[in-house]
Structure formats: C-alpha cells, structure tokens
Amino acid sequence: MKSKILSILRNREGYVSGQELCEQFEVTRTAIWKGIKQLKEDGYVIEAVQNKGYRLTGYPDVISKAELESRMDTRWAGREVVYFYETDSTNNDAKKLAEGGAKEGTLVVADFQGKGKGRRGRAWVTPHKAAIAMSIIVRPQIRPEKASMMTLVIGMAAARAIQKNTGLDAKIKWPNDVVVNGKKVSGTLTEMSMEMEGIHYVVIGTGINANVAEFPEELRDIATSLMLETGKMADRAAVICDTMKYFEEYYEKFMQTQDMTYLQEDYSRLLANMDRQVRVLEPGNEFDGVARGIDELGQLLVETEDGTVKKIYAGEVSVRGIYNYV
16 A cells, blocks of 8 residues: 555655545545555655545655565566565565465565675675665576576666666676766675476576775775765665666567577677776686677677687686776
8 A cells, every 4th residue: 555655646746635535545644644654654755635645755765675666667577576674585485475375576585685696795784774685576487597697687687776766886796786987886796596397486686885984905906886986875775676667678689589689789788898908817817808798698708819800608707807996
C-alpha cells in the first residue's frame, strides 16, 4: 500500500484526494490514513489539506522498498524489492531467496552491508546512507559458461545510470568495474547455482560508491564516489531504478543471442580501456597492447605491437591500464 500511495503522490503535481485513493485501491479512508502516517514516519513530507487531499512536498534519502517500488520504471527487473536496513551480504540474501523460489527480477537492496563480497574474496563494506548494495536474481535458460557475460551487462547498466543521474563520464574498466576519472565507483560479483543440465539461478551483486565522503588512505588513489566527483549528494534511489531499467534493456538483448552480439558497440563506447595501452598479466606471460573493444563472448580484444589481435578471457588474466585504478 505504501508503495502505491507514494507512487501516486510522486507523480501528481497537485493534491490527491483521500477519496480518489480509496476508490483506486478499494480500501477505507482509515487504510489510506495509516499508509500516509507510515510514509511520514519514514521521513516523507506530506501536506494534508481539508477538501483538497494530500501532496508530497519532500522526501528523504532512502532506498526502502516503498521508495524503490514507487519509482521503478521497468516491466520485471526490480519490480519486486526486498529491503534490508542492515545485512551481511545482499548476494547471500538473494541466493537464499532464489533457493526459496523468488521470481526472476527480484532485487535485494541494503542500506548497510557488512560483509559484501568483491572479486578475489575482497571485502566490500557499504556504510549507512553512503553507498548502494544491490543484488538481482535472474533465471536465464543458457549454458553455464555464458553466465559470466552478465557481469558486463550490469556494468553497462550501472555506467549508464551514473551518467544519466550525475552527468559524469562514467566508463567501464573491462570487464565490469565502473570508473570515473580513472577511479573505481562500482564493482560487480556474479554467483550462480547450476547442475549439469543447466542454471537454476544467477545472482548479480553490484556495489556503487554513491555518497561516500572519505576513503581509507590506501584506497584514495584508486576509489572515488559520485558525491566526491560532483560535489553534491547523489539520489541513490534514482541510480538504483535507472540501473534496473538499463539492465532490463541490455539483458533482453543479451538473451536474444545469449552473448554480447547486440551489445558490443554500446559496450565499446563505454570501455575506459578502448584504444588505450593495456598490460595483460597472466602467469609466465605478460605483454602490452592496445585494447580494441570486445568480441561477442565479452573477451577483450588486445592488439599487440606486431598487429596480432589476442582475445583475453576475464577468468584467466588481469588487465592493467595506464591510469590510477588498475
């Protein structure tokens, strides 16, 4: 009820009468009053005027279920939101929900994440009201080896959402980290449950440094936040909802061919490494080259000095670029 009331108030310039809300939701005025009261307790500023109704005049920086569902402009991605004020890991929460039968598109969001997972086992802590921690459940009917490409898909979505909401020139450091001015603002970790016959579900977890004001000294040269880059607070809910909107669009293109065929050009335009010198690091074999985009399997194409183009698979090597975040 809260989400539905909030959605109407948010999208109406003037007042919304209590009678209109009662008729739309087929509930009593008492039920509407209780919903309005709950929204006020959550920090929303709602003006109530006799014979006119209710009008939303201010809202807090929250990423609650009601806030996100009232702003989500998608058909299936993020339409069902599970919110935690605090949690250890949204990926772990999403996996439990997926095991319990949660439908595709279910989005888990937390205001605080204490034991988030980064690549290679690194911890990712998400402070209260400072960052975004979210994990979406998908159930693709694809071969398990293709699932890793979905990290590229969510990376594209996060970059586009950041661009739209901040005006920053967000780019992707292959394969999926989002960078601004050479520093990391977002990372993704994908986990899946599968058997020989196929995939049960995939959980795609993404963290975004939205309003982080300060980083530990060892991270200041490689990490940044949207707030630090723009000088103003980012609307976390808007970034989440737009990430889901772009993800839905890109994911459906991905599923048409079950690879990056229809996304190669868009991805290459977002690639921070594009046409730049990179160093490929693999055991016993390091070499330099110039990044030339990706192929349909999401592999990075690196042109070496002799003109040979090598295909780099994300799970086998690391790529270092010539800028702060490597």
